[in-house]
Amino acid sequence: VWMLRILMMELQRVVKPGGSCLMFTDWRMLIHLVPPLESTGWAYQNLIVWNKRHPGMGHGFRAQHELIMHFAHGSPNFYSKSAGNVLTVPRVPSSKRYHPTEKPTELMQRLLEVVSKPGDVVLDPFGGSGPTAEACEKTGRKFIVIDKVPGFLMATKDRLQKSK
Secondary structure (H helix, E strand, C coil), X not given: CHHHHHHHHHHHHHCCCCCEEEEEECHHHHHHHHHHHHCCCCEEEEEEEEECCCCCCCCCCCCCEEEEEEEECCCCCCCCCCCCCEEECCCCCHHXXXXXXXXXXXXXXXXXXXXXXXXXXXXXXXXXXXXXXXXHHHHXXXXXXXXXXXXXXXXXXXXXXXXX
């Protein structure tokens, strides 16, 4: 929580007014994250559900969804009315993942189309293997991807070369 709060304070400096921050979480962390992140000056706008279509591993009520918190820097800018707050996109099969928590490029495209426009710069401070970068390339957005694991940045580079 402390690290994400510091991140949100830093994002205040670089995100234009009206810009958005979309952050993936699960139901257990939601109640612990929203109040401290809002205290940084970001406005909590909505909770988006990513329906992965099939339950994950485990027992009992296995998770079939992930949550995406939407925060805005001031009054949010929206560029599309194409998406509700439940997005159904299949997860990336484990045999095709470069990263253990990889998000589908299609999901990232749908999110970006609502909160950004072609030509905008999208910052992904937890870029992983680059689905956000690939979504940006496919939709005419610029991107900055950060990850502390050099191997994931190389996977991003490879992914972008293959998608051309």
